[in-house]
Amino acid sequence: MPLSTNSNFARPDDAFRAVVEAHRGLTDAQSADFDAALVLILANHIGDIEVLREALLLAKRRMIDGQQQQQQQQ
């Protein structure tokens, strides 16, 4: 099963908001702790190492694209 990048939530704004709100009031260090736990919980729920690897690649690619954009702006 490949990684699904279609929009899976009926109300995507609710999902985004739920994650954002979970971070409200946290310091950066607390947020990082929180994210670490959340990633592991979600990864286990997915339970498919191939999907997880694809997700990791996609996230990594975002990061690299972001860096390139920054460099171009400079």
Added chain:
Amino acid sequence: MADANTHQAKTQFGYRRHPDQDRPGKDAAGHPVVIVGAGPVGLSLAIDLAQRGQRVVVLDDADRIGEGSRAICFSKRSLEYWDRLGVADRMVEKGVVWSVGRIFHGESQLYQFNLLPEDGHKRPAFINLQQYYAEAYLVDRVVDLPAIDLRWRNKVTALENRNDSAVLTIETPDGSYRLHAQYVVACDGARSSLRQMVGAEFGGQVFEDQFLIADVKMTAEFPTERWFWFDPPFHAGRSALLHRQPDDVWRIDLQLSRDADPAVEKKPENVRPRIARMLGHDKFEFEWISLYKFQCRRMDRFLHGRVIFAGDSAHQVSPFGARGANSGLEDAENLSWKLDRVLRGTSPASLLESYHVERSLAADENIRESTRSTDFMAPHSQQEARLRKAVLSLAKETEFGKRMVNGGRLSVPCSYDTPLSSRDAEAWRGGPSPGCSMLDAPLGEQAYLTDAFRKGGTDFTLLSFSNGAAIDMPAGVKDIRIGGEGGLADPSGLVATRYDAEPDTAYLLRPDGYVAARFRHPTREAIAAALSRAAGLN
């Protein structure tokens, strides 16, 4: 390895001059196999080869065993191998049998595991036994075998690899001499001098974290289990391990900081308060103290001309997982029957390449597993530390969190994706597939499948489940028959269950107890083809 040890050598052996030393260098004596290094791997390999009818010379530069406990955990697989070598009973009798481990975080237990949760196996999941006992029992067995010529204080100082042999120059208290060997097996440990002589790289990862081993003697009521702590109250922020050995000796392993000064840390007066904090008392004596860093690395190739590397000389892992000595013993088990066949001329020399292929897979797996355990204990970055913290806290309330906590994954036999296996041609719902190690199972009271295999002579063996008719077998294959007239009884049905057997099912086992092929309906042709593939004949 460590100073500050009250513990002295357990056994010392005499150097004896051998007639080979009287021969001039140009007319040096020749031997089929010379093993360098009389540790657990070299000695086990020597016994195995001798039992297969080979004459073996074993050289060791020391004259004693017993400098520290060193390896202490010997796996079920190693015990099954030692059974075939005639030494397992003594090891198990002396050793401390265990199968349960507990992982703690702070003051509370996160989970416990049982490494052998089912009955019907001759050997336990693990025994703990000081390496010097294991070596002493192996030496005793060697003495019973006239085909083994064990030479102490014989130090190899030069090696010349020729097309058809290797020539060793050996230093002794009486001066040096030379030997020709058809094959040399280098079992001379992590700092192998033979590895340097062949000019091989030994690449891998160096870990900066330091660990303190203290073997202490005390009477204690802890159960015979492996206890591992993350961030215990007595050793804040780091990990700790407690493990029982025979003679009221306990192995304690404490993680230290990366910048700890080894010379200071291993002074008994500095170790004592740490251990006292852990135990809650200071009624103990030190047996052995050692401070170590470790490396996970391997040689690219385990074969260098006529020199074959086995054990720590070929690959080195972190100690978490008991993968050092046990994987070395698996090397010996894998190599012995192949080398025997090559020396007899019943298989081509290319069969030895499969030793490199199969044991490389195992080395990679062992390095991967032990690196992961080490990384979990000593995270590299803040974010890695966060992920670990998340796992440890999730482990308190979730099953998946417990399964992610890595306090060492203990050694189990590797399964080989190997050219010696014949692929399954039929459907199987279970049982060991080709490339996997055979599984033990009970054959009535006090009798086991591994015994039947050993008594059969540990050669190629067909394990078959009777359908009433006789199997047409190729010559030279031993036979273990379950059920039917004259067959072995399987009263518990566990042999059939563990091998997913139906009437007529058969497994072809290699001399090292690995599955070469399996059949729902064996024919002579199919068995012969699998046999010839497993012997490296095609």
